[in-house]
Amino acid sequence: MAVIFPRWTNSIPLAIGLAGPIVLGSVVFAIWYWGSPKFTDVGYAPTQPVPFSHQLHAGAMAMDCRYCHNAVERGAGSAVPPTATCMNCHSKVLTDSPRLAKVRESWETGKAVEWVRVHMLPDYAFFNHSVHLAAGVGCASCHGRIDQMAVVAQAEPLSMGWCLECHRNPAPHIRPPDVSVTDMEWEPDFSKVDANPPSRTGGRPVVPPEHCSGCHR
């Protein structure tokens, strides 16, 4: 009998059987990996347990960001405020609003409100608020116009490329000493080009790290 298929072709079905799931798996992984919020998270605006509005509190009422986010300048974190901060006012204002029921419940039980985290870097990237604020980079450069948001949405990608874009030329974002880092109206001047501008206190030059170990420690 003539040999139509050489002997090695016997293994083709097996190879397809093995490779198929691997290829399919890779495609699924790629879609999951590149399509996951890590890469598309600009605009991420989860629904919060309490309909707290920055537009009202930080915008219309013009409260300073640090009244609630008072840890930003000191530490690496900048945790969301405890219920006690809300109760400074809401023990007197809108005391029976159903929209504040979870805040009152938290106050009575001592259990924190379960705010959903909006901005989050992976563990392998190091970030510290206080250094940026001390250098004169304002909240709006990284978080956008929070004072106009009824629901907080992520304004910037927080990707490595985004961090580096500013680190290579921070000058446009360095505010003059008389402008607060929490001022939401101030606009960066993108015509400025200076990789190491003087720090806003007039002292040493600002030198944001561009080497890997600066952010991956």
Ligand code: HEC
């Ligand atoms: C009255 C208190 C209060 C004030 C004032 C306030 N915030 Fe907030 N902020 C909160 C609370 C509560 C949350 C969590 C719920 C949410 O995301 O809306 C939050 C969340 C945030 C987040 C998102 C945190 C995350 O999970 O990633 C950012 C960024 C933020 N605030 C920035 C600001 C800035 C900038 C200002 C000043 C313009 C400001 N906040 C003023 C209470 C406040």
Ligand code: HEC
């Ligand atoms: C400096 C005072 C003050 C602080 C601090 C404050 N609020 Fe308010 N909040 C107000 C006032 C005043 C209003 C009502 C504005 C209006 O409707 O006239 C309000 C309205 C609200 C509303 C809308 C309620 C409704 O029935 O429409 C929510 C929700 C709310 N605040 C949540 C919070 C949370 C959560 C915190 C803490 C992170 C907080 N507030 C901290 C003063 C404050």
Ligand code: HEC
């Ligand atoms: C240089 C960019 C930058 C500036 C300036 C900046 N932030 Fe952030 N912020 C971030 C990044 C990045 C994260 C996510 C941090 C993480 O996951 O470790 C974050 C997270 C937060 C969070 C989430 C909660 C937490 O504990 O991390 C809050 C609240 C916040 N920022 C408020 C502020 C406020 C208020 C200001 C101004 C006073 C400010 N940020 C200025 C980049 C910035």
Ligand code: HEC
């Ligand atoms: C808008 C400009 C800007 C953005 C965006 C920015 N940075 Fe920076 N970064 C600075 C400036 C300015 C300094 C201060 C350098 C100095 O004081 O010499 C700095 C300093 C640092 C430092 C060194 C200080 C320290 O704590 O050791 C680290 C690390 C850092 N940034 C990480 C990040 C990461 C991670 C991101 C992105 C998630 C980021 N930065 C986004 C401007 C920026």
Ligand code: HEC
């Ligand atoms: C200014 C801060 C900064 C510097 C400098 C930096 N990285 Fe990153 N890197 C980040 C951040 C932030 C992320 C997380 C990005 C994300 O979540 O999308 C990241 C992610 C990564 C990843 C994960 C893959 C990815 O793209 O998400 C690798 C690998 C990496 N960095 C390698 C490096 C190497 C190599 C260098 C030096 C040439 C370097 N990084 C320098 C901030 C930095």
